[in-house]
Amino acid sequence: MQRRFLFSALLSLSSLSLAGLAQAQAPMPLRVLTHSSFDLPKELLAQFEKDAGVRLQIVKAGDAGEMTNKLILTKAKPIADVAYGIDNTLLPRALAAGVVEPYTGPAAQRAAAVSMDGGVVPVDFGYVNLNIDKAWFAKKGLALPASLDDLAKPAYAKLLVVQNPATSSPGQAFLYATIAGLGEEGAFQWWGRMRGNGVKVVKGWTEAYYTEFTRNGGTRPIVVSYASSPAAEVFYSKEKITESPTANLFLKGGVFRQVEGVALVKGGNPAAREAAGKFIEFLRSAPAQQALQTTMWMYPAEAGAARVDVMKAHAVEPTAFDNPSAADVSAKNKAWLQRWTKTVLK
Template sequence: MLRRSLLLLILAASQSLAVAQTSLRVLTHDSFELPAPLLAQFEREAGVKLQLIKGGDAGEMLNRLILTRARPIADLVFGIDNALLPRARQAGVIEAYGGPAAQRASAAALGDGVVPVDHGYVALNIDKAWFAQKGLALPRSLDDLAQPAYKDLLVVPHPATSSPGQAFLQATIAGLGEEGAFDWWARLRRNGLKVVKGWSEAYYTEFTRNGGARPIVVSYATSPAAEVFFSKTPLAESPTASLFLPGGVFRQVEGVALVKGGNPAARDAAGRFIEFLRSAPVQQALQTSMWMYPAEPGAARAEVLKQHAPEPTRFDNPPADRASEQLRAWQDRWVRTVLR
């Protein structure tokens, strides 16, 4: 009896150790979402248990990763984009991945072994009904937004805590030039600009479409399609629209990367998850779960994106090396210009 009990204890301990060794910790932003059956299928096929850690907006997620780099809380990070990647590299919190997905051509390359998963466009969104009711013409340039007619109409997420906020700031610098951009931001402050912590607050609290008081919001080119997709009643057209203004569109590429100092026993599972994110089922599903365009070449587009979320023909991204060098300085100058 004693021998049998001892064997059972050893077996239980072995099973617990196996579970611990096959746990994969994935840090993501709050907008990460894939169908539960897809995630469950990955767990079965890879023999791992996924632990998805939501870290807030992408900017907050990266801050959390940096603050815990001495004792990493994750083995993988998803959602660091090209606006935040320079900061992640400078902080030394990610490692390159060299598997098949990193070698495969992509329409949205990030480089250095960071594997692109999707791409999209940060742009201004407007509430069509609000502008129609007020009889106000849509702005045709960023300069229009600094004019009295558009006072108190725009809400933006903070560049230090929001990936789309950081992306939009970079677009203005690339499109208007550094001095021109910060002059524009100063004029916007005087014209009633509102700044909030992140995209969710901007879109779901401050945007007039969702009961707020601001009919112009920094969001995504796919947001109008999402409005149609989630509407309780069928819609022939979206109640919102994207404004692709010069200096107001940033091409955002989201990627997945290994976390430096992550659990070595989870590296194989981490690589399998990276490959999983570039698989055809995930590339299809993310279009209507995370509302981004697929990174995998040749991936079929969701019909709602084809109808209501055309990709802009122009965007303004600063050169990656310049963004890497100037990111902190730009952010600090933005705070001094807009908030102090």
């Protein structure tokens, strides 16, 4: 009887030891909040998990604006340890809400092509601007607009589709470009003229590009998109093509440089803080910086990072852009959005 009791006790202790060992060896869960456009190759993410000893829990929270709102609304009980996709249009709001913490690791110390405030580490950047359907303009024999003022003329009535800046980060970026390039009063006068000229407003980039743009069966041959969109058209074409069917319009007041970053989430799991730092370093690593060019269609932030061929050939950067100051964005963004809504929609 005594031997049987000792044997059972040893079995119980052995089971507890094995359970503890398994728990000790289990990968650390890392909660990553991103916008819906976050996209890196599965094998690259799997290699990161293996190298870092973590298990990624990626939560996509819609558009970058929606993601930032979610981060702010869950401030009291954070749903993530690290967040990717806060851009320079949304960063003032995130910093004011106190939802991110500065990161000071190697990636934050290295030179970068772009910068961000508040200890947020830049990962990539791009340009929000107008894209045109080249075949549509060739068929109609209509000259391309040479300025934003041209777009408000009768010849270009009902040709432009934009995203609502209250619900879309590219829409907000384009609004900012008009304000920085035309001046606040000039910008809203232009928007008022565009309302009269039949500008179409949709919720987000997907609706604008894949529903309303003539390239995809819509009725609008001009769309607010990205400088890298022509390169994506070539990359994803079913037939092998050497020239993009779309082109960029880099007009004064119509180009905004968007910078996206990754940040530690304030109040995230302390046990996952080291893993969160590893994820930040991973996003600035050479493999991730190369991959994001043809998955998220942005330019790499790491200084000296090589551009992939399709981006070099079909995603030439503009020579100028119009960004308002961070101070103006922080102080005036709410008023700008209200005024835009009143001018364009009401």
